[in-house]
Amino acid sequence: MSDSLLNSEQIIHRMREAIGVKNDGLVGEYLGASKQAVYNWKSRGSIPIEYCVKFCVKTGRSLDWLIFGLGDNRVSDEPSVYYADQDYSEVPVYDIEASAGDGSLFDQEVISSYLKFRNDWLAREGLHQKDLVAIRVSGDSMDPTLSDGDTILIDRSRIKPDGVFAIRIGDALRIKRLQKLTDGSLRVSSDNTFYQEEIIRPENLNQVDIVGQCYWRGGRVF
Structure with a gap:
């Protein structure tokens, strides 16, 4: 068994232990995820970081304990107080994937969970907070900057290139590096050199919707 598979099994085992259940499906129910999703986490050896954060926020457990089995397993005797802490703001994680490759379609914009960020950091x-959303990356075209499965924080108030942005072209949601050229065209490129860049001419810019700038990355747990 690989180290990543072993680690994901151990994390789910600690989740079951913390909430006092023996069934993996009940872990998914507790986190608002399906039984199949939990099975997929175990089979691919990774768990989306937002679910680990959500679990720790709800239970008051330490993230170091959950992921690595280190230290005290509790950070608060009153997790509900921690969850309601006014020092934090919640950002919705949408149940959609932004393709860093060929593009994924929007099916529906459903909030799957929330991430909490300190107000002083924001x-x-x-x-x-009102400008922020989070989504998950699908594909490898932004490697090594962003990896498949990463969760990214998007600032919708920042829509002026240059930088890494979430964009919509037709029904496809993509994460790409954008650069405005001197002739008014938009260069759409990938950090993975396997993918070719695209140039969108000024007369076609109305086909591109810049959703917002990718500001923060949360990687997967292996």
């Missing part, structure tokens, strides 16, 4: 970074 203020230092010049971010505002």
Whole structure:
């Protein structure tokens, strides 16, 4: 068994232990995920980081304990107080994947979970809760900057290139590096050199919707 598979099994085991259940499906129910999703986590050896954070917020457990089995397994005797802490703001994680490859379609914009960010960090970074959403990356075209399965924080108030942005072209949601060229065209490129860049001419820019700038990355747990 690989180290990643072993680690995901151990994390789910600690989740069951913490909430006092013996069935993996009940772990998924507790986190708002399907039984199949939990099975997929175990089979591929990774768990989306937002579910680990959500679990720790709900139970008051330490993230170090959950992921690595280190230290005290509790960070608070009153997890509900921690969850309601006014020092934090919640950002919705949408149940859609942004393709860093050929593109994935929007099926529906359903909130699957929430991430919590400290308000003082948001203020230092010049971010505002109302402008923020999080989605998951699908594909490898932004490797090594972004990896398949990463969760990214998007600032919808920042839509002026240059940088890494979430964009919609037709029904496809993509994560790409954008650069505005001197002739008004838009260069759409990948950090993975396997993928060719695209140039969108000024007369076709109305086909592109810049959703927002990719500001923060949360990687997968292996």
